[in-house]
Amino acid sequence: MPAKVGINGFGRIGRIVFRNSFSHVDTEVVAVNDPFIEIHYAANMLKYDATHGRFAHDAVHAYTATQKLVDAPSKKDWRGGRAAAENLIPRSTGGAKTVGTVIPKLQGKVTGMSVRVSSSNVSIIDLICRLEKGASYQEIITAVKDAAQGPLKGILDYTEDDIVSSDMNGDTAVGC
DSSP: OOEEEEEEOOSHHHHHHHHHHHTOTTEEEEEEEOTTSOHHHHHHHHHEETTTEEOOOOOOEEOOTTSOSSSOOOSSOTGGGSOGGGOOEEEEOHHHHHHHHHSGGGTTTOOOEEEEEOOSSOOOOOOOOOOSSOOOHHHHHHHHHHHHHTTTTTTBOOOOSOOOGGGGTTOOSBOO
């Protein structure tokens, strides 16, 4: 069982403690407290540290006040209408969409997501891979589909449906 760590103050030392704790399986950061720093500023300082470099992990954050607390219609998208307190809700992120506009040769080559969370069951992983040889997004999708229908059937699932975490309750496979 990992040691639970609470960080009081998210300045230079607090961020170093967070980075080190995050990279060790024997520790788990359960709370960060700094009443003098806004959360968006703290996240930015963690991600872009001038001394220690970019923090190479994605953030999964709590659901927001604009999300539904129970399943209800949403004008924006089906996932946005699902119960925020019961689901991990994958959402698009404007940052990834903007990259192709700003750097045209990256158009269609970059994708990104954010996840709104609070779930009583089912977890999610954002898997980032560095490939030995180049592969298109479609080639990666095809490889995952083939694995889910072949050697990893029952362990790995693949769907293009607009699902949320509670739709995977009782499924022993990893959702993708």
